[in-house]
Amino acid sequence: MTLVLEEGKILDLKQTGQYAVIAITKHGVELARHLTANFHQTDLYYMSKFEKGDEDDRNITLFEGNVRMLLPTLFQTYKGIIMIISLGAVVRMIAPILKDKKTDPAVVVIDDKGNHVISVLSGHLGGANELTREVAELLKATPVITTASDVQKTIPVDLFGSRFGWVWESAEKLTPVSASVVNEEHVAIVQESGEKEWWTYDTPLPETLKIYQNIQDAISSKPQAALVVTHRNLTEAESVILQNGVLYRPKVLVLGIGCNRGTSKEEIEQVIEETLQELQFSLKSVKAICSIDLKKDEQGIIDVAQKHQWEFTCYSAEELNSVQIELPSETVYKFTGAYGVSEPAARLYSGASSLSLTKKKSGNVTISVAVIPY
Structure with missing residues (x-):
């Protein structure tokens, strides 16, 4: 040609x-x-x-x-x-x-x-x-x-955690925070969730990048800039750290979903958004929706997952029953062969020993929420 x-x-x-x-x-x-x-x-x-x-x-x-x-x-x-x-x-x-x-x-x-x-x-x-x-x-x-961050072997602020799928809450402070990093100013790092293997250089973390156990400790240290990694919505007091900071959303939330046949995409999405708001969790941190294989062709769930580019994983009744759950249901077992759907599905995918929300019924939808532990 x-x-x-x-x-x-x-x-x-x-x-x-x-x-x-x-x-x-x-x-x-x-x-x-x-x-x-x-x-x-x-x-x-x-x-x-x-x-x-x-x-x-x-x-x-x-x-x-x-x-x-x-x-x-x-x-x-x-x-x-x-x-x-x-x-x-x-x-x-x-x-x-x-x-x-x-x-x-x-x-x-x-x-x-x-x-x-x-x-x-x-x-x-x-x-x-x-x-x-x-x-x-x-x-x-x-x-x-x-590129300065590559030459200096430090954190590239605009790509921090990108290989894990982390996303920014806002790009507004990327440039000034990047300047603080490459100019070797005091930069606080707080990570509440997400993958830990983000430092890939063969040299130690620069002394100007300091890791703190929580946001309040970081604020008290009066850094010039901050990198905060969490699935949580920050409180008003905590938001002070973002005056010159970037908030990253790791993909750590797993939504176990059960619903009546034919439940609309709009209802499922509304329950998800309301539930995360109640928990003060970010929608941007959702990684996957999980359910029973009877729901693998449930169009409402499929549409929500595709819209947000979330994984949609289904398990057999046998797999769901292999997980010990807090709220087993004989009614659910009668119709599905599993003693629960949303709760064990969230546990299976996340590997979490406890859930942020064990189970909530809202209209035609049942939802459980887990945070993937790292």
């Missing part, structure tokens, strides 16, 4: 991977062919004058014309773009099409001899820094990363 690149032309790409690799020189093409042969999820694009005859078999796309006209389509299509082109040329070509660091793809540049792999754009949010490390390792090249 050969693309003819013209100004304003809409390109029909045969995308198969997450990353596009582009080369425009003889040496660059050889390097790119080696890279894509060994790096999964990549699609290769290079100039047709370097055609070797095996491009169709290897799903390689050739192009004619200025590579600059290929980039707008690649930017909209791929998670990352790896360019074996000089850094200066890349900067000039991508400048007019940049939009926002939250949406721009990762851009990585490799020199023509494969000596250096450079993270150029969307280092953190777009994943360019990690992509740079992976490509450099494959090519036995030197990775070049200039």
Whole structure:
């Protein structure tokens, strides 16, 4: 397949991977062919004058014309773009099409001899820094990363916990808190829930990043900034710490759900929201909905799970009965073969020894809430 690149032309790409690799020189093409042969999820694009005859078999796309006209389509299509082109040329070509660091793809540049792999754009949010490390390792090249938190081996505030699925409550303070971290100011860290293995460097946590057992202790220490990890809604007094702080929501809440057949998505969602509000838990910390396998085709539950991108896991009656529960029900057993649905389902998925909410009946819905222990 050969693309003819013209100004304003809409390109029909045969995308198969997450990353596009582009080369425009003889040496660059050889390097790119080696890279894509060994790096999964990549699609290769290079100039047709370097055609070797095996491009169709290897799903390689050739192009004619200025590579600059290929980039707008690649930017909209791929998670990352790896360019074996000089850094200066890349900067000039991508400048007019940049939009926002939250949406721009990762851009990585490799020199023509494969000596250096450079993270150029969307280092953190777009994943360019990690992509740079992976490509450099494959090519036995030197990775070049200039992001302050990576260079200093400290916490990247905008990506803290992202590999576990943690999300921010608000992005408002990301920039000033990041500045406090890289400028080695006193930053308090309070973690009430979520995965503990967030420090991945082979060096100790910097002395300026101090871990506190609770929010009040952190406030009393008068830090310049704070990172707070919890599924709870903070009290008014605790919220003081967020004056220059970022609140992270770990995915730790498990909702055990039972309902009458045909219960609407709206009713299920309303019960969930009301229950979490009563518990003062964040909706953003929900990880999964669990139920009995009789409900695996319950459309209301399916719709709620899909809307919020939560896992939906179902267990057999035998699996549910294998769990000791506080509130067994003969009525539930009569209709389902299990002595409970919401409570044992929440226990099974979470592995928690006790639940935040054992069981609550509201209209057509029964709900239990567990926090995954780490």
